[in-house]
Amino acid sequence: MINGISINMYLMLSTILFIIGAVGVMARRNTIIIFMCIELMLNAVNLLMVAFSTLHNDSNGQVFVFFIMAVAAAEVAVGLAILSMIYRNIKSIDTDLLTKLKN
């Protein structure tokens, strides 16, 4: 129990958020939105981490969240760079146009 809220609640919440993010990544074809959905997934994880760390009274979890944030930032940076490059090349960021490599 964290301040009267069962850890299961947090587990469920972050799971749901995680899955929403996953669905977004799967379903959307707009690259930007896909990135955002990934961020969403990472945040779900963050939430879970924090929840557990509070549960355990252990600050490691929260520290870990910092690292996740850093990584997220890095990924976004690189991702957007690639994105812009793609846009430069094909003037679009629709994933349906990114299927040259197949079979």
Add this chain to the structure above:
Amino acid sequence: MIKLAALVPLFPLIGFLINGFFGKKISKGLSGTIACISILASFVVSLLIFMELNHADNKSQIVDVFSWINSATLQIPFQFLIDPLSTWFLLIITGIGFLIHVYSTGYMQEDEGYSRFFTYLNLFVFFMILLVIGNNYMITFIGWEGVGLCSYLLIGFWYKNTAYNNAAKKAFIMNRIGDLGFLLGIILIFVTFGSVTYTDIFVKAGTVSTSTITTIAMLLFIGAMGKSAQLPLYTWLPDAMAGPTPVSALIHAATMVTAGIFMVVRSNVFYSISDVASETVAIVGVTTALFAATIGLFQNDIKKILAYSTVSQLGLMFLGLGVGAYSSAVFHVTTHAFFKALLFLGAGSVIHAMGGEQDIRKMGGLKDKIKITFITMLIGTIAISGLPPFSGFFSKDEILAHTYEHSKVLWLLGMITSMLTAFYMFRLLFLTFYGKFRGTQNQEHHLHESPASMTIPLVVLAALAVVGGALGLPEFWGMENWMSHQLEPIILRPNFSTLHHETEWMLMGLAVAGALAIIYFTYLLFMKNGFRPVDREDQLKPWQKVIYNKYYVDEIYDALFRKPIDFLSGAFHKFLDIQFIDAIVNGIGKSVTVIGNTVRLLQNGSIGFYLVGMVMGVVLIILLTFLVK
């Protein structure tokens, strides 16, 4: 001398090697001489051995040469057995062989394959000697197959002629069928007795169950059928007449075809133990005899007639074996060797004179042109027809007497056979030598007596055919049957005739009377009424046609075996091998590509789809791990 028994096969071998390697280089005369000398030498040796053995008190002596195959308990030494049987056959083989060699020097004079011919002939004699002299079934088998090979080579001697080649191939394969039986028999013998050496196994034969013995005897007899042209494996022998006539005389009359008889006599222990086996032998024998004789009636090719008569005579011998008259059979082998060789050589001389013509319808009136041939052949014919005091009479009569003792039916059939024999033999004689010449002009004034090299053997053989009977005079004449006493040591149950002398006289009388009657009938038919065999087949009555075409046996075999196998061969190859088994193998190979091409469709390049795939994977895994329990 017995210690040197190895010499007997050695001389022909040497002859073979010399002719084989240098035949082309040396002159015809020389190679012929070498061949003859080698045989003569081994004849002399055999003679010495024979005499020595007669005086020796140990009637079966073993001569070791070298050890051949060892496999644990299976010990097969290269070893010779000198006993009355083998020595006697040695004498026949080398003796007759020598005569025929001499004859051949004349007969083959014009052939370009002269030295090759003698090479084969020597090789044949070598193998034939091995066959009879070996002290175990393997050595016998070596000779057995070896002579088969030589007959293959000699039948197909004129290799340019496809028909001859086919005949040769047929002979070899038919023999092989028999040989398989023989081989299995040998193996069974080994499995049963742990040895294949005669001197070891015959003593143990009593200790084994009769059924096994029967199986062994049967298997061996299959071999004999092949070699000695008994039903149903006889068809190769008439075709084998494709070979040069001396070959027919030596291989397909005097020696090789009697190998079957030799082998049965050799293994008489088994046959005496197993009645089933010997019954079979008798029945097969008499059937063959009758069957072949009937075919003989309508043949027009002089050699074919003799061939069928050979088959039927062999049948008689097996009849003798079947009824347990082993010595009589050997006796008949001997006499038959004399007169049949004589007849063949005579026929050869006729053909020689006729310039290669073999159809008796185109002969006639030759008796003045080629006197010696005529007389000698006359003697031969009388001998085979079984008129006293010629050799054939005694041997045949002995067999028939024993048969009568054994079973009246078989005896009757035997009688009929011998009468038929008399018929077709005299038919041959009359058509060939009497009446007026029916051949072409230039054949007519080309007619001439053969050279001495050919006539001398004829004369010698004729003499033998006359006096040969002396070897086995009937006991009830109060004379001792030399042959049967000679063979006593090697025969388990020598059976002396138990008939009343009256019966024996009666049988003998019947035989002679029958023969005479038939001869008279033939005389009326062909001399008085001048009956001639029709020229064209369609003039025959249906039943005659059937016989004339040898009961269509060859055609039946073709339909039963050759064609189906050829068909199967094609079918297996095309359908089973290529379109089934290989197709499966290739199919597996192809399926790779097929599966691959389907699987790679998953890789459709869309991220969304990939991720769905992954998520599905996750779902599946979680499901399997945690929820499916």
Add this chain to the structure above:
Amino acid sequence: MKGLLIISALGLLAMLAEIFKVKKIILPLTLIGIIAALIANYFEWNATMSISYFDNMIVFDRPALAFSAIILCTAFFWFIMANDYFHEDTNVADHYSLVLFALVGALMLTAFKNMTTLFLGVEILSIPLYVLAASKKGDIKSNEAGFKYLIMGSFASAVLLFGIALIYGATGSFDIQTISNYMANNEGNLPKFFHVGVIFMLIAFCFKVSAAPFHFWAPDVYEGSPTLITALMSTVVKTAAFAAIFKLFLLAFALSSPVWSSILALIIALSLIISNFTAATQSSVKRMLAYSSISHAAFMLMVVLANVRNNSSLDALIYYSLAYCGGSIIAFAVLHVMSNNGGDDSFGSFNGLSKRNPMLAFFMALAMLSLAGIPITAGFFGKYFVFTNMIGTPYKWLLILAVLTSGVGVYYYMKVIIAMYFKNAEIDSAVEIKMPIKFTIIVAGLVTLIVGIVPGIVAQLFKF
């Protein structure tokens, strides 16, 4: 540890070198640095006891050092081979530093002792590779490769994080040792979601080593990226990932193997089938190699599955990665050469190579044989070790499957050899190779051969 520091320092130096306009020295500098790192490794190897740094964040014990040695050697030759590729490119320094940073990540993966370092290692290894995959800016295929790699990679790391979070939740710690102690202490009443966490991590790593059904990214990315980067991915990344897998699933989570072993078996079977069968139908050698790398991953996973808790599994992994690195370095180098000589990745461009450049053809054939696992090449012993580990397990059917599929494997590897020796080239101009690449190919070839003939030396080299 020192090795790791040296490499990261190298990364920085490479960037500085660009600033001070002394690009020429980068390559020699890098090579020297890598050698230095190797030497440092060597000393740490012989150190009496393995030192743990920063509260057990990272420990270079012997397995770690062994794996990192392999990685460093591969990297060494890779740099030699890659230098001409860099010269035709404008921002050399960036490439160098990125690759070096990736190496840092790889080294961390061999030596992590804590989820944090694990996670960071994965990311440090991946992010530069995302960039490198996309580094052919003009080429949309390359972009696409980078993009796919990035998206799916981050998806995978999200999964990984979720797993870590769950495990953390159960055990209250990120420290590997603590976690496995925790498992040991209350075996039996481990919470269910802990196992879910383990499974999630397994999945994430299956993704990293591209095992089916998480392999989708691999073929596309391998094909799209510049050939040399593909070489890097298929060697360094795989080795590092397997080092991590070894630490996690053969040491840390060994106790929970009942939970995941059957799953792993399934994954392996799937990977074997999909990879081999698809590879057999490829027309591009590069893509074929991508698929084959999947099947090799499956083979190495078998070692994990066999889960023989002694050095034999470690030997097997090390040996297999060595063999595989050798083989694919050669293969990709040859591919690189071919594309420089007016060929493309298709099988067709290998036609008649035996006439155009016998030496190249021979070593390519050697590499193919090794990858196909024919004696007496390193690859054969790799397979052999795997079999020996597997045969004791209840998953014998997997062995049969492995045999059959590697039969298929022989098919597509042989296709290359046939093309080289049996088909006739359209263009029969001689293929010329630059010295460094030739050097790399020859050395790798010799290693493949020698290690194949006397596999003992590897065991001699790494005595655990």
Add this chain to the structure above:
Amino acid sequence: MLAVLLILFPLFCSFILFISKGNAGRTIALAATVIEFVLGLAAFYLFKQNPDSSLLSYNCVWVESLNIHFAIEINALSLLMALLTTFLLPLIILTTFNKSENHPSSFYALILMMQMALIGVFTANDGFLFYVFWELALIPIYFICLLWGSNNRGVITFKFFVYTLIGSLFMLIGLIYLYNHTNVEGHKSWAILDLYSAGHALTATQQGAVFWLIFIAFAIKMPVFPFHTWQPDTYVVAPTQGTMLLSGIMLKMGTFGVIKWLLPVVPLGLQEWGGTAITLSVVGIIYASIIAISQKDYKRLIAYSSIAHVGLISAGILSANQQGIQGGLMQMLAHGVNVVGLFFIADILMRHTGTREIDKLGGIRSMNGNFAVLFLIIVLGAVALPLTNGFVGEFLLINGVYQYSATMAAFAGLTIILGAVYMLRSYQNIMLGDKKDSSLAFGPLHTNDKIVLVIICVAIVAFGVYPKPLNDIAEQGTRSIIALMK
């Protein structure tokens, strides 16, 4: 030491050949193989003197961690096979002398490498080493067929390669399985005797599994029906020398393997499955013989006949008694010599007349008598006429099979008849009669062709008449194997 020399010398020579240029290769190769043959004879002599002379065996650690040894020994079995190999190789080299291959030296180099691997297979006393050599033998022959074969060889040789490779991988698993069950003071071992004892220790079912795992490899190699379909095609497309190697020696790897690496390993498995295997072999005999009858291409005919022969061999060996195995050994030697002779005949026909189509040929007898005689002798050897080398083996084999089952023997014996049928038929169609095609011409043989044929014929007759020297060794070897099966 001599054993090692036997293996290393060809390897060394093949390296020399790889680097040598031009037509010197031919001579080098011939010299090398002849020397190798002399070495083989030396081994034979040594063995006669003292079967367990230290020169004949060698053993050193190869991979210590896995306890793999480079353990080779020339015992009775391997001696026979080594003799066969070393005897045939010079002949095979000699057959190439009047046709010009491209890259001759590498061709010979591959052949010699092949020889090395073969000797290795026959002498290896360490399971792993055996497998390695087994695979090594595959690669050179694959390249020989691939590079010097006739058209559309690609697919066919490829099929052969993959087929045999998969088979041998199964064998590898079987061997590893055994290895895993070995236990010598606590650690595993690859030594053959330990593998034997490990195999004996297994339960019947396990042994059955191992039996099939290992037998598959051998069955494909031999090949036994129904794993044979790669063989005729491969034999036909392969260059003559390749075919000779495949049929003359490589095929023996399978049969030899059964004797040394299967029978003593899994006695129970044999009891359970031997019958099935024998049945397959016997079916193969009849099946292949019948197919051979209607073959048009002489080379293909020989290929099928070879399937029939090897079927008999494997049936005899699998019946696992003294006669069967010994016969197998003898027949392996005989068949090696004969089939090489036959394929060489086919090659000569091809070279002189430009065709192997039986129906197109004919009447050659009248054009070249000597050739006809030599050909005939080889044919007789192939139909196992007494006093040719073929007979001893065949008799013992049928004998062995008979002791297993009379009916089987009867069926197996059909090979005597069918063999005669297809061999004589083809001989007649090719050599006898009149020539069907007037343009057909057949000049005198080249000297070295004649030499090869004569040597082969001499061997055929000599070992038919006096097989003792080899036969004794075969018996000795068989005894030891039988003893190990207990």
Add this chain to the structure above:
Amino acid sequence: MLGYTITQWLFGILSFMAIMFALMVVFSRNPVNSVLYLVLTFFCIAGHYLIMNAQFLAVVHIAVYAGAIMVLFLFVIMLMNLNQESEPQKSPMLKLIAGVAGGLLLFVLVGALKGTEQINLTQYGHSDIGLVSNLGKVLFKEFLFPFEIVSVLLLSALVGAIMLGKKEIK
């Protein structure tokens, strides 16, 4: 109220909003909107952090995500002016499948993520772990190495981004 404490109410509301906004992120057509929704989601999550008295983290969270990353997103969107319906409604199939897959995943995870009651809590006591001082201690003591090594990560991201971003110098 209704037997729930304030925090529980807060939790409920925040969770509801978070999920709603998250869904909006996924389903809104216009990227800009989804950015905004995402920011809102982040705020909710920050709220959760506060509930769990991880105050510092909440602040950092807002700063980093809403402040930095989202702005970055907006920049990109604006630069490429993607702020219109840039997604023609093709392939609803994929969407459907994706939805199904997500549903299944949810289902199995809900099924699988059991056993939180088995967690045995080790350390109790001071509940101020979320405070800067604590985090600082931990971060610069145990987590020093990761902290340092992250610099490599960021550096490589930096380099990579620049390398890809800058135009070819031809």
